[in-house]
Amino acid sequence: MFDLLSTPPLPRSTPDPSGAALPLLLIGHGSRDSEGRQAFLDLAQAYQALTPHRPVIPCFLELTEPSIAQGIQQCIAQGWQEVVALPLLLFGARHNKFDVTVELDRLQSLYPQLRIHYGGPLGIRxxxxxxxxxxxxxxxxxxxxxxxxxxxxxxxxxxxxxxxxxxxxxxxxxxxxxxxxxxxxxxxxxxxxxxxxxxxxxxxxxxxxxxxxxxxxxxxxxxxxxxxxxxxxxxxxxxxxxxxxxxLPELGIVDTVLQGLHQLEQEARQGQTQMNCHLCKFRLAVSQSAGAQHIHHPHDNATHRSHDHSHSHSHGHHNHSHPAAADPYAQLEDYHQRAWQVP
The missing domain is CATH 3.40.50.1400 (Rossmann fold)
Incomplete structure (x- = not known):
């Protein structure tokens, strides 16, 4: 058995953010693995305990529940009409740039009174x-x-x-x-x-x-x-x-991640989400399609207004989310052919 470093224990404190309280919809990717799902829920609970000024509502993009829709419905049931939606992802990719935003667009159309402040991924810190x-x-x-x-x-x-x-x-x-x-x-x-x-x-x-x-x-x-x-x-x-x-183990529930969440939440609430998007294929697809229907790029959500994206794509998920499905990227040449394509 090779040696595996244990995940460090949960930190005991982190700064409590100040300012206007808004519920945080913390969005995970989702996993069929019960340990993986519970780890995300444990992180949400830890962040709630360390930042108790507003509710933290965990939900998942796919594979398990509660769903993003259920999270939004919970916010509305509690009387909130404004929410910070934060996808807990390492890097900005399709889920952050497209899948989550499409689902938020759908929910925005169902609840037009709702104002959504969208945050970015952890990125390189x-x-x-x-x-x-x-x-x-x-x-x-x-x-x-x-x-x-x-x-x-x-x-x-x-x-x-x-x-x-x-x-x-x-x-x-x-x-x-x-x-x-x-x-x-x-x-x-x-x-x-x-x-x-x-x-x-x-x-x-x-x-x-x-x-x-x-x-x-x-x-x-x-x-x-x-x-x-x-x-x-x-x-x-x-x-x-x-x-x-x-x-080494996965990052896990550590102060570094919790501090990153705090910064991302505050940036989203203040309309200051920062993302490196000059090479984003979604943005490039828009700039290279003169006269085409505008596809709102999530990075453009610099102000904390509600989502009003105008996507021209269906709300289908990648096959990579479902291990049982055939892998459309299994061969290197197949990946190269699809890499710069947008959904």
Whole structure:
């Protein structure tokens, strides 16, 4: 069994935000894994306890309940006509830019009196980068066998997205983590959708002929995909017992994430959500379609007015949300053909 660093305990305090109280609709992706679902609900409960000035209402985009619609209905039932909607996602990609906004548009049409302030994803933060550095240092310090960093390869495993900009942000974070680390190399791979996939990432890591490989699954919570990554590592440990295999946990419920939520909530409430969108394929599709129907880009929601998007797309979800479905991106050439397409 390879060593796995335990997730740090829940922080005991975080700043209590000030200003006008608005309910927070905290939106998770959703998971069929009961542990993953509960981890999100636990985070929502922890954030509510640390910021008790207004209700935190957890809901999910898909795969499990409560749904976004049920969350909005709960707000309205409590008498609220204004809400902050915050998708708890690592990077801005299709779910953040399209799927959640389409559902909010649908609900906005049902409840025209409702005003929605939409927030952005966590993105790349100095605090997250430092958290990962600290975890790597703690993991290495705890090892009985001291192997130089120069003989260690870091394998950074992202979720994978059909949004090229989100995939580029994953690679950027991995590179920032590698700089100054002393590790021989960093390889970036993904568990699904885009490429290179995890098997190729492991193969590339082994090409460096390291004595140790550290695998970093970059996820917020455990779930089906994180467990799949760990099962794959167990298999590689059996195939290569001469090597030292280590792994970090998912981010989990830590002060760094809770502080990020606080900042995102305040930015959304004040109409100051910041997103890097100059390479967003949704924005590019709009700018390259002169005379076409305007597709409201979620990044344009700089003011805290209600959603009035005019999407020209249906409200269908990606096949990647359903593991049982055929993978339309399984072959590299298939992904390349679809990467810059909008829904």
């Amino acid at each position: 100095v605090e997250i980068l430092q958290l990962l550095r600290d975890r790597l240092s703690a993991l290495l310090a705890a090892q009985p066998i001291k192997i130089p960093n120069s003989e260690t390869v870091l394998l950074f495993v992202g979720r994978g997205s059909s949004d090229p900009e989100a995939n580029a942000e994953t690679c950027k974070l991995a590179r920032l983590l590698w700089e100054g680390s002393g590790f021989r190399a960093v390889e970036t791979c993904f568990i699904g959708i885009t490429h290179p996939r995890l098997p190729m990432g492991l193969e590339r890591a082994l090409l460096w002929q390291p004595r140790r490989v550290i695998v970093l699954p970059y996820f917020l919570f455990t779930g089906v995909l994180v467990k799949k990554i760990m099962a794959t590592l167990e298999e590689h440990h059996r195939l290569h017992p001469e090597m030292d295999w280590l792994a």
